[in-house]
Amino acid sequence: MAWPLWHRHHRPPAGNPAPGRPHPGDGSGTYRSIGDLRGAVPSAGPVRRAAARSRGDPPVIGRLLRLYRPHLGWLALGTLLALATLLANIGLLTLSGWFIAAMAAAGLTGTAINYFTPAAIIRGLAMIRTGGRYGERLLTHEATFRLIAGLRSWFYQRIEPLAPAGLAELRSGDLLGRLQKDIDRLDAVYLRILMPLVVALLAVALTVFFISLYSPVLALILCLLLLVGGLLLPLWVWHGSRSRGPREVELAGRLRTEAIDLAQGMAELQAYGADRQWIERWQQSAHALVQTQDERRRPQSLSGPALILLAHLAVFATLLIAVPLLRSDLLAPPQLAMLALCAIACFEAITPLPQAFASLSETAEAARRLFGIVDRRPPIEEPSNPRPVPETGEVRFEGVTLRYAPQLPPALDSIELRLPQNSLTLLTGPSGAGKTSVVNLLLRFLDPSEGCIRFAGQDLRAFDSDHWRQRITVVSQDAQLIAGTIRDNLLLGRPDADQGELLAACRQAHILDFIESLPDGLDTWVGETGVNLSGGQARRIAIARALLKSAPLVLLDEPTEGLDRATEREVVEALRSLLQDRTVLLISHRPLPLGEPDQILYLEEGRLRPDD
Numbered sequence: 052m053a054w055p056l057w058h059r060h061h062r063p064p065a066g067n068p069a070p071g072r073p074h075p076g077d078g079s080g081t082y083r084s085i086g087d088l089r090g091a092v093p094s095a096g097p098v099r100r101a102a103a104r105s106r107g108d109p110p111v112i113g114r115l116l117r118l119y120r121p122h123l124g125w126l127a128l129g130t131l132l133a134l135a136t137l138l139a140n141i142g143l144l145t146l147s148g149w150f151i152a153a154m155a156a157a158g159l160t161g162t163a164i165n166y167f168t169p170a171a172i173i174r175g176l177a178m179i180r181t182g183g184r185y186g187e188r189l190l191t192h193e194a195t196f197r198l199i200a201g202l203r204s205w206f207y208q209r210i211e212p213l214a215p216a217g218l219a220e221l222r223s224g225d226l227l228g229r230l231q232k233d234i235d236r237l238d239a240v241y242l243r244i245l246m247p248l249v250v251a252l253l254a255v256a257l258t259v260f261f262i263s264l265y266s267p268v269l270a271l272i273l274c275l276l277l278l279v280g281g282l283l284l285p286l287w288v289w290h291g292s293r294s295r296g297p298r299e300v301e302l303a304g305r306l307r308t309e310a311i312d313l314a315q316g317m318a319e320l321q322a323y324g325a326d327r328q329w330i331e332r333w334q335q336s337a338h339a340l341v342q343t344q345d346e347r348r349r350p351q352s353l354s355g356p357a358l359i360l361l362a363h364l365a366v367f368a369t370l371l372i373a374v375p376l377l378r379s380d381l382l383a384p385p386q387l388a389m390l391a392l393c394a395i396a397c398f399e400a401i402t403p404l405p406q407a408f409a410s411l412s413e414t415a416e417a418a419r420r421l422f423g424i425v426d427r428r429p430p431i432e433e434p435s436n437p438r439p440v441p442e443t444g445e446v447r448f449e450g451v452t453l454r455y456a457p458q459l460p461p462a463l464d465s466i467e468l469r470l471p472q473n474s475l476t477l478l479t480g481p482s483g484a485g486k487t488s489v490v491n492l493l494l495r496f497l498d499p500s501e502g503c504i505r506f507a508g509q510d511l512r513a514f515d516s517d518h519w520r521q522r523i524t525v526v527s528q529d530a531q532l533i534a535g536t537i538r539d540n541l542l543l544g545r546p547d548a549d550q551g552e553l554l555a556a557c558r559q560a561h562i563l564d565f566i567e568s569l570p571d572g573l574d575t576w577v578g579e580t581g582v583n584l585s586g587g588q589a590r591r592i593a594i595a596r597a598l599l600k601s602a603p604l605v606l607l608d609e610p611t612e613g614l615d616r617a618t619e620r621e622v623v624e625a626l627r628s629l630l631q632d633r634t635v636l637l638i639s640h641r642p643l644p645l646g647e648p649d650q651i652l653y654l655e656e657g658r659l660r661p662d663d
């Protein structure tokens with residue numbers, strides 16, 4: 052059983068335990084542990100429902116924007132620089148057209164012209180465009196990186212109180228994909244959606260107003276063409292991609308999850324000859340993802356030529372309207388070139404909009420997947436005024452019943468259990484009897500559906516769960532080690548431990564000789580989940596970590612399961628040091644040579660009875 056690290060920073064409102072469904076392999080339909088929930092609930096909804104969900108894109112995006120408030124200054128400054136850069140580019144092309152035409156007319160007619168002022172303005176606009184583009188990229192990406200970092204921190208702070216019960220039905224690859232890829236997709240909200248829309252709206256309004264000073268009719272026609280290219284065309288692109296964007300997000304998540312499963316389980320798949328089947332399955336998922344991406348991008352690929360066509364129509368309309376004005380002496384020849392180039396330049400403002408609308412559904416689905424997790428209610432309820440946790444005391448289960456869902460039979464039924472202080476209790480029973488559920492309740496990963504658990508006479512629900520867990524240490528058959536050094540893993544037990552305390556704990560855990568034989572000693576890299584260590588070595592490091600924590604209550608969950616006899620003896624010797632003057636609950640299918648248990652309890656089908 053995996054025991055997640057628990058460092059709470061923020062707790063959403065508490066509520067009922069996470070719901071579950073009957074486990075496919077459990078004939079009774081009863082969960083015996085949180086781990087049983089994995090696989091019982093689908094990790095993602097059917098892709099065919101993606102189109103229906105896309106109708107809620109605007110509310111989801113609106114909710115996401117509320118998370119951007121702490122960074123409004125950066126966002127506003129980046130948008131302002133983007134607008135200044137775009138206007139400088141439009142102004143540069145517009146003024147250059149007028150200047151070249153005016154100089155040509157002056158040369159043909161032999162008249163004098165002040166070319167210093169427009170030349171200086173052109174140079175100024177060129178400098179603004181270059182500097183503004185650099186500043187805009189710098190600020191917008193700085194704002195985006197701050198946003199993404201803040202969103203990752205926010206997401207972790209919201210899901211950490213849910214673990215492990217509230218996240219039991221999610222596969223690790225799916226959760227990792229939401230934390231990484233889905234949050235990465237949210238950078239599109241500002242860079243590809245929000246900023247281009249604001250900049251386009253302001254730039255188009257200013258450009259149309261400028262042209263209306265020379266010809267209101269031309270301004271009206273240009274406005275209509277810009278509406279077609281900046282509103283109708285993006286809406287058409289969005290309509291063509293709104294059902295495929297959510298599908299693409301779900302398929303990408305499925306592909307990542309299958310890739311992780313394939314990599315982690317390759318040895319077992321090869322042993323059973325199923326590796327080719329799983330690789331083909333992964334390739335089918337990859338093909339489906341590529342096909343969906345092609346379908347989503349097809350309307351967007353047609354938007355580019357459509358915008359070019361509209362820009363040329365704008366130039367053609369300018370000539371049709373401006374030439375009669377030129378003949379009537381209502382417009383100077385240089386102004387004709389100026390208006391024509393201004394008309395084509397203003398289409399730069401709406402060029403990003405089809406891409407913005409194309410990414411809207413994909414981004415909304417990524418946000419929806421995140422909100423779907425953070426909106427869950429934590430499986431335990433924290434007290435508003437927690438009591439201090441006593442240093443030592445007796446643990447009592449009083450009529451404890453646990454259901455993983457209201458419609459399911461109880462995983463634990465009316466449990467009466469007493470763990471006297473400094474006693475050794477052996478809890479045994481068949482697999483699926485509910486032994487791990489007892490541990491989950493003691494760790495307050497879940498609260499009882501009925502009854503209560505007391506420590507030193509006080510209900511556990513009166514304590515802050517983090518403070519309560521400081522009184523407990525766990526050694527399980529799956530010794531969880533982080534991807535770091537041996538020192539990093541030991542310091543989890545006591546972050547302020549010095550070198551001498553670390554070595555003393557390792558000596559008591561009978562692992563010091565092995566550590567000293569390593570070239571880097573305590574600074575040896577153990578690998579992800581301790582992959583560079585044997586099972587016995589990993590468990591003895593976990594025991595050393597537990598010794599450093601020095602908690603009064605020790606939970607041993609099959610600590611020697613799967614070990615050979617020699618390694619088991621070493622682990623048992625290490626456990627002897629850990630169990631001195633502690634209250635110990637040993638969960639095992641068989642007694643261990645740790646001393647005579649003070650009591651032996653037998654758990655079967657969620658009910659407790661004395662062992663015969």
